[in-house]
Amino acid sequence: MIAGLGVALVESDRVERLLDRHGPRLAERLFTPSELRAGAGRRGAERLAARLAAKLAARDALGRSPGLRLRDFEVVGGGRERPFLRLHGTAARRARQMRIEALHLSLTHDPPCAIGQVVAEGA
Numbered sequence: 600m601i602a603g604l605g606v607a608l609v610e611s612d613r614v615e616r617l618l619d620r621h622g623p624r625l626a627e628r629l630f631t632p633s634e635l636r637a638g639a640g641r642r643g644a645e646r647l648a649a650r651l652a653a654k655l656a657a658r659d660a661l662g663r664s665p666g667l668r669l670r671d672f673e674v675v676g677g678g679r680e681r682p683f684l685r686l687h688g689t690a691a692r693r694a695r696q697m698r699i700e701a702l703h704l705s706l707t708h709d710p711p712c713a714i715g716q717v718v719a720e721g722a
Contacts, residue, residue, distance in 0.1 A: 600720070600721055600722070601718060601719070601720060601721075602660075602697055602698070602699055602719045602720065602721030603659070603660035603661055603662060603697070603699075603717075603718075603719035603721075604659075604660055604716075604717070604718055604719070605655070605656035605657060605658065605659030605660035605661075605715075605716070605717045605719075606656050606659070606714065606715070606716045606717075607651075607652040607653075607655035607656040607659070607714070607715050608652060608712055608713070608714050609648045609649075609651050609652040609655070609712070609713050609714075609715075610648065610711050610712055610713075611644045611645045611647075611648035611708065611710055611711055611712070611713055612644070612710075612711050613648075614644050614647050614648045614651060615644035618644075618647070627670075628668075628669070628670060629651060629654070629669050629670060630647065630650065630651075630670065631670060631673045633673070633675070634647070634650050634673060634674060635647075637650070637674075637677060637678075638650065645708045645710060645713060646677065646708075648708060648712075648713035649674075649677070649706045649707070649708045649713035649714075649715060650674040650677075650706075650715075651669070651713075651715075652706070652713045652714055652715030653672070653674045653682070653684065653704055653706055653715035653717065654669045654672040654674070654715070655669070655715065656704075656715040656716055656717040657672045657684055657686075657690070657702065657704075657715075657717045657719075658672065658690075659717075660702070660717040660718065660719040661690060661693045661694060661697065661699075661719065662693070662697070664689070664693050666689045667689050667690055667693060668688065668689060668690075670687075671686060671687045671688040671689050671690035671691070672684055672685075672686060672687075672690050673685040673686075673687065674704070674706075677706065682704055682706055683702070683704055684702045684704050684717065686702075694719070697719070697721055698721045698722040699719050699720065699721050700720050700721055700722060701719075701720040702717055702718070702719055702720070703717065703718040703720065704716070704717055705717075
């Protein structure tokens with residue numbers, strides 16, 4: 600049964616400008632260390648925009664509960680691996696409360712935009 604659905608569109612140029620303006624402090628609030636490593640180098644803004652879109656979509660799929668931080672959603676994999684979400688902290692607790700059994704993630708990026716879609720499957 601579908602317990603939640605979220606979709607988000609993020610502009611990679613906007614992510615790049617925000618990170619340039621606010622620096623590491625903002626990056627560390629939004630992304631885990633492994634996500635920041637995945638977003639380093641060429642096409643980094645595109646990768647980070649896709650991850651941010653996934654986090655926003657996942658937050659929507661869990662119902663935008665108070666206390667949900669974007670860093671509590673971690674996008675693992677990508678590139679040649681199928682990406683998936685790992686939940687931490689408040690997001691993990693919220694998923695347990697909702698009896699979420701699986702989160703299905705789809706990402707795409709075609710500059711200047713990235714899209715993340717999450718389907719939360721529950722009992």
